[in-house]
Amino acid sequence: MNAQAPDAPVETPAGPGRIVLLTASHRVAPGLLSWPAWQTLHAADRVLVTDPDHPQLPYLREAGVRAEHAAPAADDLVAECAGGRTVVVLVGGEGDSRLTDGLARLGGSGRVAMPDLELLPGSYDLPGARLLDLVQVMDRIRRECPWTSRKTHRGLAKYAIEEAYELVEAIEDGDRDELREELGDVLLQVVLHARIAQEGRPEDGAEPFDVDDVAGGLVEKLIHRHPHVFGDATAETPEDVHAHWLRTKAIEKRRTSVTEGVPLGQPGLALAAKLAGRVRTAGLDVPLPTGDPLGYELLALAVRAEANGADPEAALRAAARAYRDAILAAEGHAD
Secondary structure (H helix, E strand, O other): OOOOOOOOHHHHHHHOOOEEEOOOOOOOOHHHHHHHHHHHHHHHEEEEEEOOOOOOHHHHHHHHOEEEOOOOOOOHHHOOOOOOOOEEEOOOOOOOOOHHHHHHHHHOOOOOOOEEEEEEEEEOOOOOOHHHHHHHHHHHHHHOOOHHHOOOHHHHHHHHHHHHHHHHHHHHOOOOOHHHHHHHHHHHHEEEEEEHOOOOOOOHHOOOOOOHHHHHHHHHHHOOOOOHHHHOOOOHHHHHHHHHHHHHHHHOOOOOOOOOOOOOOHHHHHHHHHHHHHHHHHHOOOOOOOOOOOHHHHHHHHHHHHHHOOOHHHHHHHHHHHHHHHHHOOOOOOO
16 A cells, blocks of 8 residues: 655646735835836736725825735735736735735745745835934824923923033944934934924914924025035035135124124033134134133133144043043042
């Protein structure tokens, strides 16, 4: 008596067909699909959309694609492809693990003649697309979080300063993981303040604006101040670029003094160096004032450092960090 042969995959004469899992980024406007995606959709024997509220669904139907809502199991989808048919499944932005895991199990069983399986991205994220997610998340937090929903520009001001200092520390430490995180924290401040400004609260005393207004103004400023990149001007050296930047700012701001625009609330050494830089750039001859020995000695040191191309604030921080390390060593802390 012959032993029974193991079950073998059964394949129809026309072949097992084709399954196309079509993905589309939710960060791209619905309807903006790639040409290969549109070709595949129009040529398919059946188009299934797993989410009845998928933003692409109305655009598919408007384009003449007979798309229907269905969430088939893996074996049902394989059976649908019998006879060489092509079935396109438009899945959500995060994919459909239930379906893909089921297809993987069927393919690994060796008992089913599997259709050709293709993953087709219908649209891709552009650079900066995750910023759209950030704006949406911040909008919801502002509406629903009891702490964030009550914050004002003035109440959050101190956090902007703290995050900026933490960013500087990450840069000086050379820690790139920390740098990425701190850049995110600084960006958080920008997006949150823009979201608050969008509400146009009476205490603001001004018209509301949003993050698009902030970004739009910045784009205009960057283009205007880089005519050597976006226009006909030429700049051969970094010094040429800096000089043009200063001239453009002077015209834009229409300042009557080189001291305008210098925030007096910044740390003392940084303030002294900033004023010295403005004086030097303008070619002014301004003698250093005299008075309290300590304050004016520090002022002279800051001016001298700026003239030599050094950042006195960074130099003092570096010295203070070395002092911190010496204190730790004196306390007996290893490393």
